[in-house]
Amino acid sequence: MSALRLQSVSKRYGGIVALDRVSIDIDGPGIYGLIGPNGAGKTTLFDVIAGAVRPDSGQVIIEGVAVTGQASHQIARLGITRTFQECRILLEESCLDNLRFAAQPKGLLAVLSQTLSRSGAHHRRVRDQALDLLRRVNLHDYADAPAAQLSFGQRRLLEIVCSFIVPSRVMLLDEPAAGVNPALLEVLADFIRSMFREQPRIFLLVEHNMEFVMSLAQDIIVMHQGTVLERGTPKQVQASERVLEAYLG
Ligand SMILES: Nc1ncnc2c1ncn2[C@@H]1O[C@H](COP(=O)(O)OP(=O)(O)OP(=O)(O)O)[C@@H](O)[C@H]1O
Ligand SMILES: [Mg+2]
Missing domain, CATH: 3.40.50.300 (P-loop containing nucleotide triphosphate hydrolases)
Structure with missing residues (x-):
């Protein structure tokens, strides 16, 4: 199959x-x-x-x-x-927040049911995973910087690592x-x-x-x-x- x-x-x-x-x-x-x-x-x-x-x-x-x-x-x-072919990151948000956003479940019901049950441990896990992904593409120094500060190529890398957080x-x-x-x-x-x-x-x-x-x-x-x-x-x-x-x- x-x-x-x-x-x-x-x-x-x-x-x-x-x-x-x-x-x-x-x-x-x-x-x-x-x-x-x-x-x-x-x-x-x-x-x-x-x-x-x-x-x-x-x-x-x-x-x-x-x-x-x-x-x-x-x-x-x-x-x-x-x-996506065109870059879709949130330029005003930090690199870390872009990854946090990408980690959120999509669809209204999923958001409502899962947001309520998310624990502190879950948020720490997402943060650790996000930092690890940023490190892998040499963007860890920019974790708290707005994505707008990145070069075009770095924005592309950020977008790509965002898709790997789920x-x-x-x-x-x-x-x-x-x-x-x-x-x-x-x-x-x-x-x-x-x-x-x-x-x-x-x-x-x-x-x-x-x-x-x-x-x-x-x-x-x-x-x-x-x-x-x-x-x-x-x-x-x-x-x-x-x-x-x-x-x-
Ligand atoms: N939403 C749309 N409305 C009208 N035509 C569309 C739409 N999306 C794609 N097309 C047309 O369908 C064909 C295939 O487009 P597609 O974007 O899938 O090609 P592609 O192989 O990804 O090209 P590229 O390498 O330029 O990105 C093209 O002729 C394109 O103009
Ligand atoms: Mg295309």
Whole structure:
């Protein structure tokens, strides 16, 4: 049984076919790359998996259970976590508070029921975990500083560590390396590798930075015009005529 299965998923926006019968099987833990030219449908695929967008047809199946059409907070509770292409951190809040906010349960009922029962020990645990995550990306000195003080690349790192404060089974990362300078890219790559090593799970990594994604992922899925064009090792994908044509387009 696949851990994550997309079965003939389609999504249109008016006349645009964003996803055209996409089927992908991911068997188990691993770092998987999802690449393709602009407009290929990568973010739409994440939107569908995470429950932000309902597909017109097809199924999203997690560990054998169809979750298609469930609300995003319900899917999040199954351990499907995502980061966004555009930075979504709270700039006025401290780095630590950004992590605390990310650790809060989503959905009104969850917030009401769980906020009441949270103990001091829980808050200390979240703080320790938040500080540990900040340390891993060299941001611990900024724990109490407003996120607005961080450089663009550091903000991106903060956003990414925020998505790791809740336990996950599937981590969807949408262009984590975009706009991140080479020194921080290495920090980011090491962070992703170490989080995978410590808790192997499915990482699906959308990236335009080929060097970055090829160095992290052993299995690369290439999308083009809403379809899966190719899948293989970095070597196989790099040697594919079809992939080259799609990029030269
Ligand atoms: N909310 C929307 N409304 C209308 N069209 C949309 C919407 N979201 C995506 N699209 C269109 O669907 C297609 C796929 O977009 P998507 O954002 O999934 O591509 P992508 O592969 O993530 O591209 P990029 O690499 O530029 O981020 C594009 O033609 C896009 O314009
Ligand atoms: Mg995108």
